[in-house]
Amino acid sequence: MRLTPQQQTTIRRIVADQAGEAARVRLFGSRLDDTARGGDVDLLVELDEPVEQPAQLSATLSARISRQMQGRRVDVVLSAPNLRHLPIHDVARREGVIL
Known part of the structure; x- marks a missing residue:
């Protein structure tokens, strides 16, 4: 995994502040490959409650x-009961690592 413990x-912390303490966050995509370089940060944020916005x-x-990662691009995919389930959710759950 190419994220430091501090990252x-x-x-x-940011996910908990914005989405609640119960939110779970998974890292998936190229940042899981320790041999790769660069790349954006792909996150799946899973919520048990509906999301209004x-x-x-x-x-x-x-x-x-x-901003906390010096401008590195960050893609966030949300999963919540009121949101449509997409194939990316399955990929992120299957390949992702809970932070």
Whole structure:
């Protein structure tokens, strides 16, 4: 995994602050490959409660985490009971690592 322990802690803190303590966050994609270089940070944020403004939450999480990672691009995919299930959710759950 190409995230430092400090970066992992920062991501968990930001997600908890914005989405609630019960939110779970998984890292998936190229950042799991220790032999790769560069690449964005792909996160799946799983919520047990419906999200009223998912686009706003996703954008806020992405921007705040990106700022803490010196401008690195951060893609946030949300999973909640009121949101449509997409194939990317399955990939992220299957391949992702909980932070």
